[in-house]
Amino acid sequence: MEKRKMSVLVVVILGVLTLGFFSMSAPQALAKDVMPVGFSMSLTGKYAPGAAGQMQAYQLWLDVVNQNGGIYVKKYGKKLPVKFVYYDDKSSADTAVRVYEKLITKDKVDVLLSPYGTSIHFAVAPLAERYKVPIVGSTAASVKLRDIKSRYFWFITSCVxxxxxxxxxxxxxxxxxxxxxxxxxxxxxxxxxxxxxxxxxxxxxxxxxxxxxxxxxxxxxxxxxxxxxxxxxxxxxxxxxxxxxxxxxxxxxxxxxxxxxxxxxxxxxxxxxxxxxxxxxxxxxxxGHWSPKGKWPGAKEFYDRYVAKFKRKPDYLNSVLSYTECQIVQQAIEAVGSFDREKLRNYIANHEFETINGPIKFAGLENTKTPSxxxxxxxxxxxxxxxxxxxxxxxxxxxxxxxx
Amino acid sequence: MAKRAALYGFLALILALLCLVPAFASDYVVSLFLDLLMWIALTESWIILSGYTGYISLGHSAFFGLGAYFMAMTWTHIPYALGVLSGGLVCLAFAFAIGFPFLRVRGPYFVILTLGLSEFTKYLFINLEIKLGGTVGRILMMTPGLETLYYSVLIVGTGATITAYFVKNSRFGIGLFSIKEEEDAANSLGINTSIYKWLAFGISAFFPGMVGAILALRRSYIDPYTVFSPAVSFQVIVMAFLGGFEDVEGALLGAVVLTLVSEALWAQYPYYYMIILGAIVIFIVKFMPLGVLHPIKQRLLKEPQ
CATH class of the missing domain: 3.40.50.2300 (Response regulator)
Structure with a gap:
């Protein structure tokens, strides 16, 4: 009798979970009154403590943008509020790759933000090239980043x-x-x-x-x-x-x-x-290459807002790099006036950006404007x-x- | 007999469907199935040694990483298929080389020894890579597309499953199970347990080597910390225990269930899915120590009465 109950229970549990799995996948049709921005984040696993500074910077940017009603996109003739679509990559590169495939092919987000950490950046960068989607890297530092040779990927830090x-x-x-x-x-x-x-x-x-x-x-x-x-x-x-x-x-x-x-x-x-x-x-x-006292527009403001929102200081590397990345993406969208990936790519590759970390310009993949x-x-x-x-x-x- | 034919037909149908996945599914679904097949390959190969003989190995991540590094070092120098196959063969050879001393150790000591093995290989590669290249990570360029990788993992996963099945239903398999029951008695009955374990260890290492080689190309960047991560070994064990580690269906089910369940939970409850997953695993291990399949099977077998 016990056994029978147990197996019925198991079948029920498995059934529910399977149903849940298949029902979750219907993508909602998006009338263009919101701008989905996708990324993968190490919410759990070994990178989680470091990734927190990046996640908070993204959330702060989301707040700042949406308090202003969103980002103005010329193609739609209005401001589009930003909506985050993100998943936990469990600090695993395999999962992060899957997340970006999902964001690009299934969730069909308008723009992508970067994941956390050097090794996950490396894993994700080839996808930018494969799907021709621009990704501005943030929390990655290695001389090997230059070997990626992608037209759709960049990195900001000068801690190379x-x-x-x-x-x-x-x-x-x-x-x-x-x-x-x-x-x-x-x-x-x-x-x-x-x-x-x-x-x-x-x-x-x-x-x-x-x-x-x-x-x-x-x-x-x-x-x-x-x-x-x-x-x-x-x-x-x-x-x-x-x-x-x-x-x-x-x-x-x-x-x-x-x-x-x-x-x-x-x-x-x-x-x-x-x-x-x-x-x-x-x-x-x-x-490091940032301080709230740096003579850059918005640096102090970013610091104050961050402290007010999270009751802690930003991480001078991870948080700042991630916020800077958001600013670059935002300025590119505003300038291009649409989500045309090729246009965004060309804009990011060829223009200078004003950020809380000063002016940033890419030469190839690398930001050579910010000194170490x-x-x-x-x-x-x-x-x-x-x-x-x-x-x-x-x-x-x-x-x-x-x-x- | 008719039942058996129906079963084979069903399995062939599933295989055919799996072959068709890249043709009609989105890249996301293909990559999900790639993941699924990878875990099937790892779990099925794991039970050949650990499920059948009871020698619980934490060495799978060592073989996975070894295969990955073999591929990374030979990539663009030798053809893809050869690289994958050799990745497996290198692990087979490595397992054979270390097998005899390793398999003299039993019980918890064997578990710790194999854990040591994967840590040993990790640090070996960290230092080797520093000596050779000054730094540790490797970037792989011009890697094959998702479809190629998918079909490769499909072949390896199917191969591992079929191998696990045939091993179990052979004299060799019976020998392996006798080791689990009572190794000394098996020995005294004339079963050469050393050779049996040694062979099983080698076969069991062959598949993770190939999977590692394929996955290295999928990640396109590898370093020793990620490819030799003990998480691989642990997840394989959880999957095998979940489904039942003594037979092919159990391991298959464990891999499928854990992958799909964690996928379903993960996307919807990013902060809680690990907690839910942990609760499910505790529940199953506590109430169904032989895996979820076991009580269902028993019920099915009782049915006719």
Whole structure:
């Protein structure tokens, strides 16, 4: 009897789910009074924490646009409010590819926004080419992005390892630093940066007193940091991911490693870094190319709106890049006056855009207009300290000792 | 006998329909079926070792990644079909090479060993790639279209299913099941369990290698973190347990149900589908430890009385 009940139950459950699956798929006919914008987002899975900053930037843009009644599209002679059509890609590239196929062929959205993270960008970029749909990339940084060779894909960030490391070495030269120690994580992005850091360091003639790696996910770096301390470098370059940045900042204080200049590649710009370390952040430098104090139209406004809406600071990389992407897409639509993909593509490829991160223009796939910059924590804020043209503050050098 | 013919006819019809999918369905549906067939191939190949002998392996992601990397390294140098086949053969050879020492270990130790295997291959490739190219990811250009990939996975998935069926219904299969029942007794009865396990391990590794090779081209960008992700191994196990890991239909059903259910939930409840899915899996494992198919089958078998 038990068994019978159970199997009936199973059949019912499966039936309902199957029905649900087939009934969900009818696409609604869209009279043109709304503009569907599609994207895939890592709402769950390993990228979810980082992707939150991107998702919030998209939501903020949606708010801003729709408060103004939408985006004016000449072809329809009216403002069209934006409607998001998005799916969770579970932090998986396979799923993200499926999402974009669905958005393009089934949901038939007007424009696409980018997904989160470098590896998913790579997976999705070929679709832009295949379906001839423009996608402006956001949260992706790798020299390999240039190898994509697509006419329909671009990327915004200037944190591309070769340019980023050149900016760092230029700053070190400017600060007249001689002895440096390099520690790096055995991970993708840090390794890619190291590859470009090495030749610049050699050319600049720095004295590398130590160069050592540490494994991904290492929780105890005290031995390594003590060793670094023993070599008395002026500058410590830590090519790390956020987890490493947190470990290094904590344990450098424990072992009393206090160089005149401390650079942590990825991490110090993460939203929780400031609240976690408080006064200890003073003088820590990192990569990035934005600050609310930057002399760009709308930068401060974006910051204030973001804080008002989400009760937290934007991520200076992910959130800013994603919002910038939205601005580029919006300006292209307004200029072209329709959703003609070829026209949008040509406009994005050939025009300059005004964004909260300053003017942006693509040469091939890459935004070459924004210089690579270095940020530094000063009095509880991240300031741009390099290059001089975009700086919001002078470099704080030497870095003050850790607070007691 | 007539029943059997009807069954074969039904299966042939399904296969024919699957062949026609790209002709009339949208790219989205084709890619959904591609995904589905991929999981069928992985799950069916997994049960050949783990379902039949009870040696639960977490090594599928190692073979998947190995196949993917083989394809990435040889792509544009050798023809597509050869690349896929060799991707499988490389994994077969690898499994044969490590099989004897690995399969001496039993129970939970084997599980941990195979988990170690996939982590080992992941870090091996991270370091190899850094030494060779300075950086880790690889971009694959000029990859074949969705249809080609779909048909490839269809062939591999069908191949894995047929293989799992024939293995089960052979002397070899009976030998494998005897290992699960009582390995030492099987040994004493003259079954060369070492060779049996070794063969099953190799066959079981062959298919994920091919699937990995095909999927590398679908993603067009691979790095060790994503292709050696243990998630592949875990999902295969969940699917096999869901449907029933001792037979071909069970594994098939598990793969189909989990893929379709998660697809249906995923699009509609982006934030909750994992919770719902988790609840379903707990329910099934708790109340139907032999898979959803088992109670239904028992009921069907009882029917005539």
């Amino acid at each position: 390892p070769d340019r980023q490391m050149k900016a760092l070495v230029d700053l070190l030269k400017y600060l007249n630093i001689k002895n440096i120690a390099i520690i790096y994580a055995q991970e993708l992005f840090p390794r890619e940066n190291l590859q470009f850091l090495d030749p610049y360091v050699k050319k600049a003639g720095f004295n590398v007193v130590l160069k050592k790696d540490y494994p991904m996910g290492a929780k105890d770096l005290t031995t390594l940091l003590s060793e670094v301390k023993g070599k008395k470098p002026h500058a410590v370059i830590a090519l790390c991911y956020p987890a490493g940045a947190f470990t290094i900042t904590t344990q450098a204080q424990e072992v009393g490693l206090n160089p005149d200049f401390l650079f942590e590649l990825v991490g110090p710009a993460v939203v929780v870094f400031g609240p976690k370390f408080g006064a200890a952040t003073e003088g820590i430098a990192t990569m 910059m270095i940020l530094q924590w000063q009095k509880g804020e991240l300031e741009i300290i390099w290059p001089k043209e975009t700086a919001t503050a002078k470099p704080l050098y030497p870095k003050p000792p850790w607070p007691k």
